[in-house]
Amino acid sequence: MKDDPGYYDYWPYSNRPKITWPNGAKLAFWVAPNIEFYELNPPKNPSRAAWPHPYPAVPGYSIRDYGNRVGHMRQTKLLDKYGIRGSISLSTALCTHHPEIIDMCRERDWEFFTHGIYNTRYTYGMTEAQERAMILESMETIERAVGKLPAGYLAPALSHSEVTIDLFAELGGTYTCDLFHDDQPTPVHVRSGRRFVSVPYSLELNDTIVYVVNKIEPRRYGRMIKDSFDRLYAEGSTSGTVMCIPTHNYQVSCPHRLSAFEEALEYITGHPDVWVTTGREIADYYLAHHYDAALADIKSGRKA
Amino acid sequence: MSTQSVTSPHPPVDDGYLDYPAHRYGMDHDRYAWSMLTDRKPVVWPDGKKLAVWVNLSLEHFPLNPAGKPVKLPGGMSMPYPDLRHYTLRDYGNRVGVYRLLEAFDKAGVRPTLAINALLVERYPQLAGLIRERSNDVIAHSWSMDTAHAGGLDEVAEAELIKCSIDTLTTAFGRTPSGWLSPGKLESPNTPDLIKAAGIEYFCDWVNDDMPYAFHTKHGDLTAMPLSTEIEDRSVVVENFQSEQSWAEQVMDACDLLLAEANEQGGRILSIPLHAWVMGQPHRIKHVEAALAYVMSKPGVWNASAGEICAAWRGQQTDDANINA
Numbered sequence: 001m002k003d004d005p006g007y008y009d010y011w012p013y014s015n016r017p018k019i020t021w022p023n024g025a026k027l028a029f030w031v032a033p034n035i036e037f038y039e040l041n042p043p044k045n046p047s048r049a050a051w052p053h054p055y056p057a058v059p060g061y062s063i064r065d066y067g068n069r070v071g072h073m074r075q076t077k078l079l080d081k082y083g084i085r086g087s088i089s090l091s092t093a094l095c096t097h098h099p100e101i102i103d104m105c106r107e108r109d110w111e112f113f114t115h116g117i118y119n120t121r122y123t124y125g126m127t128e129a130q131e132r133a134m135i136l137e138s139m140e141t142i143e144r145a146v147g148k149l150p151a152g153y154l155a156p157a158l159s160h161s162e163v164t165i166d167l168f169a170e171l172g173g174t175y176t177c178d179l180f181h182d183d184q185p186t187p188v189h190v191r192s193g194r195r196f197v198s199v200p201y202s203l204e205l206n207d208t209i210v211y212v213v214n215k216i217e218p219r220r221y222g223r224m225i226k227d228s229f230d231r232l233y234a235e236g237s238t239s240g241t242v243m244c245i246p247t248h249n250y251q252v253s254c255p256h257r258l259s260a261f262e263e264a265l266e267y268i269t270g271h272p273d274v275w276v277t278t279g280r281e282i283a284d285y286y287l288a289h290h291y292d293a294a295l296a297d298i299k300s301g302r303k304a
Numbered sequence: 305m306s307t308q309s310v311t312s313p314h315p316p317v318d319d320g321y322l323d324y325p326a327h328r329y330g331m332d333h334d335r336y337a338w339s340m341l342t343d344r345k346p347v348v349w350p351d352g353k354k355l356a357v358w359v360n361l362s363l364e365h366f367p368l369n370p371a372g373k374p375v376k377l378p379g380g381m382s383m384p385y386p387d388l389r390h391y392t393l394r395d396y397g398n399r400v401g402v403y404r405l406l407e408a409f410d411k412a413g414v415r416p417t418l419a420i421n422a423l424l425v426e427r428y429p430q431l432a433g434l435i436r437e438r439s440n441d442v443i444a445h446s447w448s449m450d451t452a453h454a455g456g457l458d459e460v461a462e463a464e465l466i467k468c469s470i471d472t473l474t475t476a477f478g479r480t481p482s483g484w485l486s487p488g489k490l491e492s493p494n495t496p497d498l499i500k501a502a503g504i505e506y507f508c509d510w511v512n513d514d515m516p517y518a519f520h521t522k523h524g525d526l527t528a529m530p531l532s533t534e535i536e537d538r539s540v541v542v543e544n545f546q547s548e549q550s551w552a553e554q555v556m557d558a559c560d561l562l563l564a565e566a567n568e569q570g571g572r573i574l575s576i577p578l579h580a581w582v583m584g585q586p587h588r589i590k591h592v593e594a595a596l597a598y599v600m601s602k603p604g605v606w607n608a609s610a611g612e613i614c615a616a617w618r619g620q621q622t623d624d625a626n627i628n629a
Contacts, residue, residue, distance in 0.1 A: 001311055039326065040333050046315040053375060054455030056333075058491045058509055059533065065331075065512035073342045074565075093327055100340060117324065125317040134322060161312060215544035218554060254534050255514070255558035255565075255574070 012304035017293040019240035025275035026236025034089040036119040047124035071249030087111040087279040092141035111278040114138040116156025123159040175283035177201035185286040207251040222260030346570020353606035354566035366394040374456030377488040401584015412596035419443040422472035441609035443483035536577040548591040555595040
């Protein structure tokens with residue numbers, strides 16, 4: 001085990017080379033619905049139990065199923081209303097289980113990125129070959145669904161190995177959602193030396209972290225999103241920022257929660273200098289326009 | 305490719321960990337069909353109402369000396385024996401809280417559905433007598449909050465537990481409950497089959513929908529009824545430490561959203577799950593009153609029992625394809 005993941009260098013937030021987004025936008029905004037399939041009876045992983053109850057774990061399984069049966073349509077209608085294309089973090093087995101959902105996302109030209117095959121299969125304990133096979137299978141499933149390989153990866157259930165990001169880069173990916181170290185994209189060291197970036201995917205605004213871990217009220221979540229936006233939008237005048245709202249259809253789409261989320265989306269999309277986009281478009285734009293300057297600035301080891 | 309060594313602290317998984325035997329269209333089990341809510345035939349409630357409001361009050365007994373088998377249930381004893389603190393605070397619900405809540409329901413013109421641990425009617429005949437007089441719909445809620453229907457429970461013992469619970473409630477109230485709620489919404493692999501065999505028509509354990517659906521058992525279909533855990537008083541106030549006022553706001557927001565959705569997509573259900581020991585407290589009751597007054601003031605609301613809502617839904621599932629959807 002290492003004492004540092006080694007994926008990035010320390011890099012002061014102040015005085016970085018200025019990021020500009022298309023059309024002079026100050027902030028790149030993306031919404032990342034996690035569209036997940038959890039198995040009722042997954043094989044045991046020795047490092048992490050899938051469910052807190054013996055089989056069948058009805059409470060945990062059934063609320064997640066709610067996201068697909070009920071929540072997905074609710075969030076889709078909302079994103080349509082505000083002109084937002086989702087960037088979906090996909091348990092790729094869902095292409096087989098629930099193709100109706102896949103069709104809806106494809107019809108809207110949403111971005112598909114991989115979130116593994118099932119959210120009940122953890123990376124822990126996999127050999128490098130096993131992990132590579134799992135990631136590749138998930139990428140190829142997306143390629144079959146939408147005609148191109150995914151650019152982004154969020155490891156299933158945020159379960160990682162020391163080489164997760166290296167493997168994904170070697171398989172052709174260009175960005176990771178697994179690092180929470182910054183409010184701007186940053187270059188990521190991968191062992192192949194490929195051009196690869198982190199695109200901010202906020203855990204602090206992730207609805208599951210908010211509702212399940214931090215136990216926050218829906219209306220306060222709405223205020224948190226607006227407060228976060230206000231600050232990042234203001235800072236975006238100095239250098240462009242990224243704001244992501246990661247969602248889960250079994251959390252944000254519950255009837256007592258959706259209106260707070262809607263208010264926040266209306267607020268954000270009501271501002272002029274927002275680039276409403278996808279994770280992949282942010283990664284591509286950053287790689288084409290800002291990556292090299294960032295790398296040079298990091299290398300200089302300048303003072304803050 | 306680099307041959308960098310991986311120093312994993314994790315025990316290895318075998319290649320079977322990458323096999324997916326239930327990878328197929330629909331669900332990874334055979335209990336119900338995959339179906340998105342918006343793909344189903346719209347439901348119409350009696351008198352053209354839009355939103356069925358199901359106020360569910362759980363009346364529970366937590367023994368002082370729980371066996372905790374096969375698992376411990378949430379809300380039970382958590383201090384060294386004798387845990388008077390949690391025992392009496394739960395018992396408060398049955399001595400004081402329930403009466404305060406029933407009065408609030410009556411004031412708001414709400415007919416509640418009562419989910420009752422059968423042991424309670426043996427322990428507290430005065431309470432059982434009042435419930436019998438009120439003739440509110442009763443849902444069988446197993447024996448006590450120490451009888452978890454979870455994996456590891458012997459099938460014969462579980463069948464006996466179910467029979468005993470239903471028989472006790474039937475004797476106390478003069479009619480057989482048609483609904484079932486497992487404590488903690490936990491189930492063994494056999495629970496749905498056993499409750500169906502015991503005569504239960506609907507159950508409230510699976511929180512995967514906002515509307516009823518057909519749930520397959522060895523003895524025919526049960527109707528799965530949507531009793532939300534996310535908006536439950538215990539989840540919001542006790543487990544998530546949110547204020548009583550926030551709970552009331554969440555109920556109101558849910559009511560508004562579901563009413564708006566019902567106007568576009570067909571009838572919806574708002575369940576309001578309460579526990580006598582949670583919302584029966586003096587500092588919380590006014591928020592229950594406020595939430596109920598708000599909900600009941602909305603045009604298009606139909607306050608009904610779980611059994612009535614279930615029957616109205618079943619009456620509209622005209623073909624097998626739909627009832628089994």
